[in-house]
Amino acid sequence: MARRKQLPEDWESIVRRGVAYWNVLDEHERQQLAELAEFIIAAKRWEAANGFVLTDDVVVTIAMEAAVLILGLDASYFGKVTTIIVHPTTFSIPGPHATEIMGMVDAGPRPLLGEAHHDRGPMLLAWDQVRYAARHRGRGRNVVWHEFAHKVDMLDGVVDGTPPMQDRQMLDRWIDVCTTELELLRSGQGGHVLDPYAATDPGEFFAVATETFFDLPLVMRSEKPELYDVLSNFYRQDPASREPAPASSETQ
Numbered sequence: 001m002a003r004r005k006q007l008p009e010d011w012e013s014i015v016r017r018g019v020a021y022w023n024v025l026d027e028h029e030r031q032q033l034a035e036l037a038e039f040i041i042a043a044k045r046w047e048a049a050n051g052f053v054l055t056d057d058v059v060v061t062i063a064m065e066a067a068v069l070i071l072g073l074d075a076s077y078f079g080k081v082t083t084i085i086v087h088p089t090t091f092s093i094p095g096p097h098a099t100e101i102m103g104m105v106d107a108g109p110r111p112l113l114g115e116a117h118h119d120r121g122p123m124l125l126a127w128d129q130v131r132y133a134a135r136h137r138g139r140g141r142n143v144v145w146h147e148f149a150h151k152v153d154m155l156d157g158v159v160d161g162t163p164p165m166q167d168r169q170m171l172d173r174w175i176d177v178c179t180t181e182l183e184l185l186r187s188g189q190g191g192h193v194l195d196p197y198a199a200t201d202p203g204e205f206f207a208v209a210t211e212t213f214f215d216l217p218l219v220m221r222s223e224k225p226e227l228y229d230v231l232s233n234f235y236r237q238d239p240a241s242r243e244p245a246p247a248s249s250e251t252q
């Protein structure tokens with residue numbers, strides 16, 4: 001697969017049509033997003049699987065979505081992203097796997113929307129899932145944000161739900177808050193804002209929390225203010241501030 005160098009000419013119409021998050025960004029953020037996306041397109045290797053064809057739509061949508069995560073950081077946070085392999089739809093990998101019900105192991109092939117292989121291994125994404133999530137916000141689900149969050153987590157060599165953080169106080173608070181929230185989820189008292197899959201392990205907790213942080217920021221900020229706050233400090237973004245104010249009928 002040939003490497004691509006830059007955004008295609010019609011990138012803006014692709015984004016306006018297919019990336020709903022574009023609508024909540026201001027002009028400065030849009031410019032940053034486009035620059036980061038262009039870097040992701042040029043610096044990463046893109047491949048298609050299962051007879052799929054990589055169109056500009058596919059590459060631009062994935063790169064723009066991924067760039068949202070690092071709008072407050074920089075492209076070095078995607079240092080472990082090497083190859084992005086796009087499947088047309090959910091794919092399966094043989095072998096036993098943990099299900100969303102804790103402790104259960106299902107022996108069948110696992111249907112996957114995405115997967116981030118360890119260290120500099122490839123990332124796999126199912127295009128139909130990517131496209132749906134990019135167009136429909138507010139469900140707390142976004143496979144691109146989930147898998148790229150795993151890659152950010154891997155930056156320090158371990159998938160432990162704690163991405164690299166220089167500031168010791170920030171790190172201590174991160175560990176405190178995330179450990180408490182993971183324990184609450186595991187004891188059935190974690191509320192409903194996070195998908196139950198977050199209880200799988202600390203790595204999945206971070207990936208799911210990231211999806212929720214960007215896709216349901218107002219709900220997360222009101223139900224999990226501490227978690228919202230540590231994520232906001234790490235990502236250096238306040239996605240709740242980008243959301244339209246709630247309808248006036250809800251205020252008293």
Ligand SMILES: [Zn+2]
Binds near residue numbers: 150203204
């Ligand atoms: Zn995951």
